Amino acid sequence: MATENDVKETMDVMEKSRIQRIVESQRARFSTGRTLSAGFRREKLKVLAEALSAYEGRLIQALEEDLGKSSFESYETELGMVKEELRFTQARFGSWMRRTRVKTPLAQFPSKSAVYREPLGVALILSPWNYPVNLALTPLISAIAAGNCAVVKPSRNAPATAAALAEMxxxxxxxxxxxxxxxxxxxxxxxxEQRFDHIFFTGSPEVGKTVMEAAARNLTPVTLELGGKSPCIVDRSAKIDLAARRIVWGKCVNAGQTCVAPDYVLVDEAVKEPLISAIQRYLIAFFGSEPLTNKDLPRIVNERHFQRLVGLMEGQQIRFGGQSDANTRKIAPAVLVDVDPDSPVMQEEIFGPILPILSYQRFEDAVGFIKEREKPLALYLFTSDRARERRVIRTLSFGGGCVNDTLVHLSNPHMPFGGVGGSGMGAYHGKRGFDTFTHEKSVLRKSSLIDIPLRYPPYEGKEGWLRLFLR
Structure with missing residues (x-):
């Protein structure tokens, strides 16, 4: 009689075989060249748009089931952003895929040079649970527009959304x-374990290392969209009320389970208390005096993350909020003050509705504090001082960010979105997403009518002419 381990091993072999067949079938499909034409890509982008419209209600329902997202937030941060990316790409990808003529050095006369854009082949997209629609479909749009086949693997931590996407x-x-x-x-x-032509991963730095290690075995290029502790600086010249409103919004979208959420605030000591008071006022305005019962506040994805977040608040001075309900997995947005920079809450990405606030005496101290740490995925600066704005942008390395706002930089398809250093590598959105899944093939076409003998041996007496051309 087969044991439980025997059954498990058989299931594992079957699953591995199924995945291998999918990848092999996509590689065979790609080799036919059917995905290359602009017409084919345009048709498939249109099909994706139709699928999104047909499944919109189902996806919104799934997001509520997995993460407790309201219909408004699901459309604002998931479906609406995907539709905007799709429209933007549909209108422009034809020009992105065109051949580009470039100049040719005089030493290669007579010839012409051009860059051709071709798809990489079969792509793997590994998407996370926190924005399970947006972060699965946005890179897929880029992969389709670039002419690739693709395997999408959603997170098991958002099972209802994964099932809806699978059906769609x-x-x-x-x-x-x-x-x-x-x-x-x-x-x-x-x-x-399969060989792909590109791997696009969104998730934690720890898993990102595993993905990159596996990709290295096949020399597969990777895009890693990771995270980190994204700081928010508020200086004394900032409009405090506006800063508080936008920080609260950015921190509480998806209950803080956002890779570019403000992770902590560095505020000038002179305006620390006014900022905290304004943050408290807006938390009440947004979620009421009983936020745990507010339908607009999403829940934490699972019990493990819920307990981790509750643990991060232990021993901290909570100025406001922080109540939790294990049954609903909701945590009231919490403001922490007098936070020790060496405490656990400052050692890892929070990924929840907890906002540590640290103060500084000199602006240089805030800049130095950030510079000493891992390069963040996002940085936010609230200021009216243009000199300080220039200094932060010039001095600090980060994936992207905003001046006098939070989060919204990633909604602009004209700009690339991605990390740097520990917060990731590579970028996407708009044309940069198309480029991520595209190989630029350089071709020089030399005339066969003339063959200048300078480059051929014997070389005696030719070096002067060589130095004339190659200076």
Whole structure:
């Protein structure tokens, strides 16, 4: 009689075989060249738009089930952003894929040079649970526009959304072109054992290292969209009321489970108390005096993350909020003051509705504090001082950010979005997303009518002419 381990091993072999067949079928599909034409790509982007419209209600319902997101927030941060990215790409990808003529050095006369853009092939997109629609479909839009086949693997921590996406993708796309693979116990491992032409990963730095290590075995290029502790600086010249409102919004979207959420605030000591008072006022205005019962405040994704966040508040001075309900996995947005920079809450990305506030005496101290730490994915500066704005942008390295706002920089498809150093590598959105899944192939076309003999041996007496051309 088969044991439980025997059954498990058989299931593992079957799952690995299924994934291998999907990848092989996509590689065979890509080799036919059917994905290359602009017409094919345009048609498939249109199909994705139709699928989104048909499944909008189902996806919003799934997001509420997984994360407790309101319909407004689901559309604002998930479906609406995906639709905007799709419209932007549909209108422009034709020009992005065109051949580009470039100049040729005189030493290569007579010839012409051009850059051709071709898809990489079969891409793997590993998406996270915190924005399970947006962060699965936005890179998929870029992969389709660039002419690739793609395997999408959503997180198992948002199962309802993963199931809805699987049904949507399965209903509208042939799996030999676009396939969504739902999570099993070893699905990530099995996928990473396959050879892909590009891997696009969004998630934690720890898992990102595993992805990069696996990709290295096949010399597969990777895009890593990670995270980190994104700081928010508020100087004494800032409009404090506006800063508080925008910081509270940016911190509480998706209950703080956002890779670019303000992780902590560095505020000038002179305006610390006014800022804290304004933050408290807006927390009440947004979520009421009983935020744990407010339907606009999402919940923490699972019990493990809930307990981790509760643990980060232990021993901290909570000025406001911080109540929690284990049954609903909701945490009232918490403001922490007099935070020790060496405390646990300052050692890891919080990824929840907890906001440590640290003060500084001199602006240089705030800049130095950030510079001493890992390069963040985002940075936010609230100021009316243009000199300080220039100094922060020039001096500090970070993925991207805003001056006098939070989060919204990633909603602009004209700008690339991505990290630097420990917060990631590579970028996407708009044309940069298209470029991520594209190879630029350089071709020099030399005339066969003339063949200047300078480069051929014997070289005696030719070096002067060589130095004339190559200076």
């Amino acid at each position: 993708i399965g209903s509208y796309f042939d799996p030999s072109y676009i396939a969504l693979v739902e999570s099993g116990e070893n699905t990530n491992r099995d996928l990473l």
